[in-house]
Amino acid sequence: MADLNHELADFLRRARAARDPQTTGLPADGRVRRVAGLRREEVAMLAGVSTDYYTRLEQGRRIVPSPQVLDAIAGALDLDATGRTHLRNLVGAARTTRPRARAVQRVRPGLYQLLDTLDSQPALVLGRRTDVLAANRLARALFTDFDRMPPRERNYARWMLLSQEARDLFVDWEQQARNAVETLRFYTGNAPDDPEAQKLVGELSLASPEFRQWWSEHHVHQRTFGAKRLHHPVVGELTVDYESLTFPGDPEQTLFVYTTAPDSPSRQALNLLASWSQSPSPTH
Incomplete structure (x- = not known):
C-alpha cells in the first residue's frame, strides 16, 4: 500500500506544481510564491475539500477518495483525460499491489x-x-x-x-x-x-x-x-x-x-x- 500511495502522492505533487495559478480564477492574496504552481490549500479550495484532507492525500496517507472527490481534484489540477484516468488507476490499484504472474500474451x-x-x-x-x-x-x-x-x-x-x-x-x-x-x-x-x-x-x-x-x-x-x-x-x-x-x-x-x-x-x-x-x- 505504501509504494502505491507514494506513486499517487508524487503524481499529485507534480500536477500541482505544473498548474498555473493565474488560470484558476482564484483571487491574489499578496503572498510571494516561492515555488511553482498552486499551494495545497488552493487545490483544496478549488476541489471543495478541506486542506487537511488534500494534504493527507498528497502525503500518501492510507485514504481512498470517492470518485466525486477524485473528479473534483482532477478538475482543480486541470488534468487532461489521460491524467484523470491515471489518477483513478493509481487510487484503484491501491487495493491490489501484491506482484502476481500474468499469462503470456499471444496474438490470435x-x-x-x-x-x-x-x-x-x-x-x-x-x-x-x-x-x-x-x-x-x-x-x-x-x-x-x-x-x-x-x-x-x-x-x-x-x-x-x-x-x-x-x-x-x-x-x-x-x-x-x-x-x-x-x-x-x-x-x-x-x-x-x-x-x-x-x-x-x-x-x-x-x-x-x-x-x-x-x-x-x-x-x-x-x-x-x-x-x-x-x-x-x-x-x-x-x-x-x-x-x-x-x-x-x-x-x-x-x-x-x-x-x-x-x-x-x-x-x-x-x-x-x-x-x-x-x-x-x-x-x-
Whole structure:
C-alpha cells in the first residue's frame, strides 16, 4: 500500500506544481510564491475539500477518495483525460499491489491474418508494457525487425531508449522516446502488481539517463493517433500517421496502423520501401 500511495502522492505533487495559478480564477492574496504552481490549500479550495484532507492525500496517507472527490481534484489540477484516468488507476490499484504472474500474451491467428492483409500499410500489435507482440512485413522494414530480437527484448520502449537504430531513425527521437516513457508510466499506474513491468523499469533506469529523467517527471501519455517523422536508411525522409485500435475482447492488445498522405513524397517513399522489403533477403 505504501509504494502505491507514494506513486499517487508524487503524481499529485507534480500536477500541482505544473498548474498555473493565474488560470484558476482564484483571487491574489499578496503572498510571494516561492515555488511553482498552486499551494495545497488552493487545490483544496478549488476541489471543495478541506486542506487537511488534500494534504493527507498528497502525503500518501492510507485514504481512498470517492470518485466525486477524485473528479473534483482532477478538475482543480486541470488534468487532461489521460491524467484523470491515471489518477483513478493509481487510487484503484491501491487495493491490489501484491506482484502476481500474468499469462503470456499471444496474438490470435485471425489477427496475424489481418496484419498480413495490410500489405501496403505498416502495422504492429503492442501489448502490456509496450511489448511488441506482432508486426507485419512492412512494419519490420519501416522500424526494425522485432522478430529477430530475443523475446525479452521485443519491447517498443526498450528499443526506443536503448537502441542507436531508433535514435537514428526518428527525426524527433526525443519526443517519441518521451512518449514511450510516458506510455509505460501510464501502464504501470494501472498495473503496479506486474513484476515484468517493474523489471523493465529497473533495467531502463539503470541504462538510460533520459529514461530516469522523464520517469521522475511522472507525466503520462496514452497513444491514440499521431504522426512520426523518420529518416529511413533506405528511402530517406518520410512522415507516417498512425491510428490505434483496441480490441473489445482484449483491451491489453492494441493495433497500430501507419499511413501516409495520398500523392505525397512520404507515400512514394513507403511504396518504395514496400518494394524493397519484398526482395529476397533485405538487410536493415
